[in-house]
Amino acid sequence: MGTxxxxxxxxxxxxxxxxxxxxxxxxxxNLYFPIMAFIEILGTIKELNFNYEIVPDxxxxxxxxxxxxxxxxxxxxxxxxxxAYNDCGRDRFTLAHELGHFILHxxxxxxxxxxxxxxxVYQDPEWQANTFASMFLMPPRLIKxxxxxxxxxxxxTSKQAAEIALKK
Numbered sequence: 001m002g003t004x005x006x007x008x009x010x011x012x013x014x015x016x017x018x019x020x021x022x023x024x025x026x027x028x029x030n031l032y033f034p035i036m037a038f039i040e041i042l043g044t045i046k047e048l049n050f051n052y053e054i055v056p057d058x059x060x061x062x063x064x065x066x067x068x069x070x071x072x073x074x075x076x077x078x079x080x081x082x083x084a085y086n087d088c089g090r091d092r093f094t095l096a097h098e099l100g101h102f103i104l105h106x107x108x109x110x111x112x113x114x115x116x117x118x119x120x121v122y123q124d125p126e127w128q129a130n131t132f133a134s135m136f137l138m139p140p141r142l143i144k145x146x147x148x149x150x151x152x153x154x155x156x157t158s159k160q161a162a163e164i165a166l167k168k
Contacts (some may be wrong), residue, residue: 004123006105011168014128017103018136031142031154035092036084039074039099045099050074050102052080064094067101074098093133100132101125138165 007022025038042050052074065076083091105125143151143165151162
């Protein structure tokens, strides 16, 4: 676990948030969620003050994408942007992860430093964002009983992400 603590969130709470957003944006029962269209829509809602930028790959260094809660900007590599548009599962998950930071952490800019160097998993912002991305793209209630190949194909995620989602 990291050394930065976010406000505590349970897996069930994150699942509920992901499900509510899916239902607001589209028919929640659809397995495939249009992540790029959702990001573009968020950018048009003035009250959210959300922006995104497509950055040349070489300018992003080791980062594939990054959400900055201070500026409210989601920066993404050009290759990730193109990959997500072309339904590359890894790129879709990367952007869903960063959206998780936006949705779960945009009001929690002041994270607490853990006194002992580690934080409980339910307060780890990276665990929270990964959990959100998984539940947002592969809702447990919709993938139950499916194989990893079926989940990856229908949700447009990587097989590895589908296997992890099914195990949890």
